Amino acid sequence: MITEKILVVDDEQTVCDSIKKIxxxxxxxxxxxxxxxxxxxxxxxxxxxLVITDMMMxxxxxxxxxxxVKKHYPELEVVIITGYASIETAVKATKLGAAExxxxxxxxxxxxxxxxxxxxxxxxxxxKKAKDPEKKQMxxxxxxxxxxxxxxxxxxxxxxxxxxxxxxxxxxxIPQFKKVxxxxxxxxxxxxECRRLVLEGKECVGECPLExxxxxxxxxxxxxxxxxxxxxxxxxxxxxxxxVETITGSDYISCLDRSEIPRAALYGRNTTAKHNxLVVDDExxxxxxxxxxxxxxxxxxxxxxxxDAALLKMRLNKYDLVFLDLKMPKYSGMEVLESLRRLxxxxxxxxxxxxASIETAVEATKKGAFQxxxxxxxxxxxKTVTQEALAA
Numbered sequence: 001m002i003t004e005k006i007l008v009v010d011d012e013q014t015v016c017d018s019i020k021k022i023x024x025x026x027x028x029x030x031x032x033x034x035x036x037x038x039x040x041x042x043x044x045x046x047x048x049x050l051v052i053t054d055m056m057m058x059x060x061x062x063x064x065x066x067x068x069v070k071k072h073y074p075e076l077e078v079v080i081i082t083g084y085a086s087i088e089t090a091v092k093a094t095k096l097g098a099a100e101x102x103x104x105x106x107x108x109x110x111x112x113x114x115x116x117x118x119x120x121x122x123x124x125x126x127x128k129k130a131k132d133p134e135k136k137q138m139x140x141x142x143x144x145x146x147x148x149x150x151x152x153x154x155x156x157x158x159x160x161x162x163x164x165x166x167x168x169x170x171x172x173x174i175p176q177f178k179k180v181x182x183x184x185x186x187x188x189x190x191x192x193e194c195r196r197l198v199l200e201g202k203e204c205v206g207e208c209p210l211e212x213x214x215x216x217x218x219x220x221x222x223x224x225x226x227x228x229x230x231x232x233x234x235x236x237x238x239x240x241x242x243x244v245e246t247i248t249g250s251d252y253i254s255c256l257d258r259s260e261i262p263r264a265a266l267y268g269r270n271t272t273a274k275h276n277x278l279v280v281d282d283e284x285x286x287x288x289x290x291x292x293x294x295x296x297x298x299x300x301x302x303x304x305x306x307x308d309a310a311l312l313k314m315r316l317n318k319y320d321l322v323f324l325d326l327k328m329p330k331y332s333g334m335e336v337l338e339s340l341r342r343l344x345x346x347x348x349x350x351x352x353x354x355x356a357s358i359e360t361a362v363e364a365t366k367k368g369a370f371q372x373x374x375x376x377x378x379x380x381x382x383k384t385v386t387q388e389a390l391a392a
Contacts, residue, residue, distance in 0.1 A: 004119055005029045005046070009039040009053040009065065010081070015104075019052060022108045023115060036060035036068075043073060050099075050118055055082035055089065063093060070097040077122045079114055081106070087361040091372050094365040101362050273300035275390055276318065280310040280336070281325040281352070286375070290323060293379045297386055307331045314340070319347055321389050326353030326360065334360075334367060341368035348389040352377070 006028050008019045016032035023030050031046070033039045036057060042048075051069060055062035066078050077099040082089065085103030093101050099118040102110065158166045187194035190208030197203060277299045279290045284305060291301040302317070304310035307328055314322075322340060326333035333351060340349050348370035353360070356374030364372050370392065371385050 003029070004049040006031070006050045006052060006115070007039060007042060007046075007048045008032045009034075009036060009051065009057070009062070011035060011054065011057045015054070015081075019111065022111055026112055026115075028115070036062070036065040039065060040068060043069070043076070048076060049122060050077050050079065050115065052079045052081060052115070055080050055093070056084055063089075063096065066093060066096050066098055075122070075126065077118045079118050085358055087356055087358055087372060087374060090358045090361045091365050094362050101358065103358060274298040275300070275320040277301045277321045277323065277386075278304060278310065278313060278317075278319045279323045280304045280307070280328070281323070282306060282328055283325075286325070286352075290382065293382050294386060297383060299386070307336050310336070311339070314344060321386065322347055322349045324349055324351055326351055326364070327355060334364065337364060337367050337369055348392055350385055350389060 006023060008016050008030060010016050010019075011034050013034065016034070020030040020032055031042065033042060036053070037060060039051070039053070051065075053062040053065050062080055062082070066080065069076050069078050078097065079100045079102060080093045080098045081102045081104060083104040085101075090101045099121050100114045102114050154166050183198050184193040184195050185197045186192070187197045187203050187208070189203045190211055192210070194210075275298060277294055279287045279301060281287050282305050284303075287303040287305065291303065294301050302313060304313055307330055324333050324336060324340070328336065333353070337349055337351065340347065349368070351364045351369045351372045352375060354375040356372070361372040370389050373381065373385060
């Protein structure tokens with residue numbers, strides 16, 4: 001029996017009534033409200049499993065309501081419905097935590113399917129949280145364990161040995177006995193803590209043997225003069241910088257480091273660039289266009305026309321941002337996106353495509369894309385997205 005309770009928020013009464021009629025037939029308990037403020041009051045008074053809210057509403061918008069719900073009721077899923085659907089708002093809503101995004105007008109089947117998916121997501125998340133207390137209980141029950149690699153009860157081992165023995169056990173599985181601190185007393189002749197004073201019961205006559213030994217050792221050590229020069233490439237590359245530059249060029253010198261080998265990825269590239277960007281697109285004209293625009297934004301841009309080349313470049317070099325086409329030969333952009341998010345989770349990925357749709361935009365955002373840009377795009381749009389991604 002379906003027991004889920006749904007709150008519908010829309011400033012159009014007919015929409016509320018229609019949604020209630022459709023979902024009630026499926027066994028859901030549905031309540032309606034015409035504004036977000038009233039919805040917040042209802043959520044304080046009643047437990048709900050799902051909120052379906054319109055995006056464009058007076059006073060408080062659906063996006064603002066989504067943010068309020070995720071802040072105060074994070075376990076509650078939210079579905080955004082709108083008659084003004086766009087890729088930009090779909091991506092924004094998804095990034096803010098919306099479970100689904102449904103453009104108006106929609107069919108009863110579409111609404112039912114979206115509702116089912118959102119509630120299944122809630123159950124999945126709730127199931128994970130329900131396991132946390134069990135995990136915590138297991139951790140608490142395992143708190144008596146000596147160590148992660150010594151899964152034995154500390155109390156049981158203590159009964160067979162001693163508590164002191166258990167306290168000394170560490171990850172080496174061997175008891176570590178504390179080093180006994182040898183007693184010392186202050187010697188006024190040597191002006192230091194001295195062990196000999198404790199053993200012999202008297203201070204040394206004349207010069208302190210320890211002071212004498214230290215002075216003799218210092219006299220034997222000869223300090224070599226340090227020669228500072230900017231002409232030598234490196235301590236392990238004792239070659240004249242200007243001579244090497246004359247033969248190879250300044251770009252080669254700029255790429256040299258302590259590896260004694262010029263970093264090929266930097267050779268011939270703008271060394272003043274602040275960020276490294278990889279563009280993955282099977283259309284060379286798109287890659288060249290992005291390189292031309294991004295090079296003006298202090299970005300060094302590399303191009304990859306197929307997925308294999310892109311993954312190889314990612315393994316060899318570090319990039320601050322990746323632009324990825326949705327339609328690629330061999331593998332789809334979604335598959336590549338999943339691989340990049342798994343292998344390089346800190347590198348933002350911006351999806352670009354000439355086959356943009358709200359569904360693909362939402363899917364890409366859920367899979368971890370930072371942004372989703374339809375082709376054709378303007379230089380200003382590309383500049384804005386790049387700045388946002390690099391600042392994230």
